[in-house]
Structure formats: structure tokens, C-alpha cells
Amino acid sequence: MNQLVEITERQIGEWDKYKRVNFFNQLSGVRTPFLIGTRSNDEIDNLAIFNSVVHIGANPPLLGFVMRPTTVERHTYNNIKGSKVLSMNLVHKEILDKAHQTSAKYPSEQSEFEAVGLSVLRGLESVPYVKESNVSLQLGFVEEHKIKNGTILLVCEIKKVYVNAKYWSDKEDLDFGKMKTVGVSGLYNYYTLESLKRLDHV
């Protein structure tokens, strides 16, 4: 039987700010981070890593992500509100360090693609994709919801889906383990993933 420990407010209050933030962030578990690519009115590409992407619906295909009103993320927010378009790009083991580094502060005239060393892939739309990613999505802005603590849920519709041919089987299943997709928990703890099993739909 499990012996449970209660992690009390008093205990948490003794940690420094980053430990507290990291702890509570971890309690939502592990999820795959995404690199969100946008482009400003001044044609500067922006790239930022987000750990808070969530499935909202399949018909129409909607995703959401939560952003804090901080300097780093404001570029992403302003660009999306301006151009109404963005890309989401999956992160794998080989590009993890670069992807993580996009959360540093860079001057607004500098593209994070250049700053961290990731390659831009640009289609007919102005939105930049990450060339190294195994799955890239093009999305359009749909709506936003302001949450009590000042964060914002942005809801976006999936417009285009690109998958690295190496990992596409012409079936609807994607194997995130084979793609060496990483997971993240909290601010900086990364995980590898491996396919365990497929259960029946109940």
C-alpha cells in the first residue's frame, strides 16, 4: 500500500521562488513541449517554447495553449494577434537544448531561430516553421480567454499538418517514441517517451 506524504504549504513556503514555480508546474505532469513560431509586422521571426499545449476538439480541429503575460511570451502574443497565424513544432532529443534556449530573453529585433541555431522553413504563408521538427502545424487564431491569474488561453484551429516522411505510415497513428520526441515536467526536467501499448477505445 502507498504511504502518502502531504507536501504542506509551510514546506513549500520555505523554497525559493523558482523551486515553488517548478514544483507546482510539475504537478500537471509531463507533456510534450512545442516551439511556437510567429512573425512580427516588422518581419522578425519569433520562436518560443511552450509547455502548455492542450487538445480542445477534433471537429473543427482546435488546440489551446496558456501564456503568461511576460516579456518573452508577449512577442508571441502580439505577433499572433497581428498576423492571426502561427506554427507549432514538435521538439525531439537532438534539438532539445536549442529549443529550451528560446525561453531566454533576446532583443526584439533578433530572431530566436538565429539566436539558438534552428533553421527556418517558410511556406507561402509568412509564418516560420522549424525545419528540424518531425511534426509541424500551421494554426489560425480563433479566440482568447483571460484567466483569473492574468494568464491567457489562446484557442487556435489547425490548418495544415506536416509530418517527417520517415515517421509517416499513412495510418492515423504517430509514434512519438520513434521520433525521439521529448516530454517536459516543470520548468526544466525533460523526459524521453517510449510507446507502451494501444488500448481499445471504450
Added chain:
Amino acid sequence: MNQLVEITERQIGEWDKYKRVNFFNQLSGVRTPFLIGTRSNDEIDNLAIFNSVVHIGANPPLLGFVMRPTTVERHTYNNIKGSKVLSMNLVHKEILDKAHQTSAKYPSEQSEFEAVGLSVLRGLESVPYVKESNVSLQLGFVEEHKIKNGTILLVCEIKKVYVNAKYWSDKEDLDFGKMKTVGVSGLYNYYTLESLKRLDHV
């Protein structure tokens, strides 16, 4: 260099409904599912697996999750709106099949705990926890946001945190790999997780 394939609307349109739903659900990546425990006015415990838990903030500690307005999830929704309290319980390899089975339809007078064979742990609050889980949270309802497609984002505040003593190190880090926590992608593809590395906070 990656050779990209575009998965077109036409292609997706040829799949049956579940394949389409599974495909778009997968595009939000892999994340740890949670068992959400609630209790009805009639004192029936409800337990349902959710794949859409997202971190919203650390101060105050807020989590959100997205629910569709379906029969199964309506029990969870009604109970939360009634009692204002819920538990979130982490899923590991040993209880995965039972956890997945909670998404089947059961009559409202039957508790999913009994139906799938998971054990109730009840504290002073009325909310039921999953005894077998390695991390359990008690949360209070904060607010809800209705999204365009009819789904609802429920925002909740973390009130209590319980961790299996075996996995608690008195530091703020949780190792979800050691706990054999599972990840899920789409409706039914499950993954194992293993700690890869901790990067610096940037």
C-alpha cells in the same frame, strides 16, 4: 534534412470518425493523463480519466482541464459544480488498464471505482482519491470558460498535495519515470516516460 509530408484534409476525410478524432487529438502530443475523482450530492463517487490537464499558474497554484459536454464527463462536471471540490490522481503502469476503463459508460448510481476495481481513499473532505496513485491533488473549483466548440475549460486551485513517500525526496523535483507514470497520445496510445536531463532555467 527532413522530407515533409502534408497530411491533407482530403486524406483525413477518408478516415472514419474515431481515426479523425484520434489523429487530431494526437497532434497536441503526449501528456500524462489524470484520474479526476468527484462525489455527487447522492454520495456516489465518480472517477474519470482526462488527457487535457494543463498548468495555469504557480501563485496561486492553478490547473485547468478541458471537458467535452458528453454523458461520461457530465457527471464530473455536475459534481464539481455542486461540491466545488475534486481530486486529480496520477496514473502509472500498474493501474493503466483500470484507469483507461473509467471512460466507459456506467450507470450514474454506480461508482467507477467499483466498476473498474480501483480503491477509494477518503480524507476529511468528501472528495474520493485513488489509493493506488503516486501523486494525488485536492483542488477547488475557481472558474470556467466556455470555448467556441462547446467544450469547457475548468480552472481549479491546488489545495493539497500528496505524494507516495517512496518517491518523495524532500526536494521539489518529482521523477515521473521512477513512478512509472504513463503518458497518452490521442484516445488510446500510451507511453512510458524516462528522465532524460535537467536543463538550466534560462
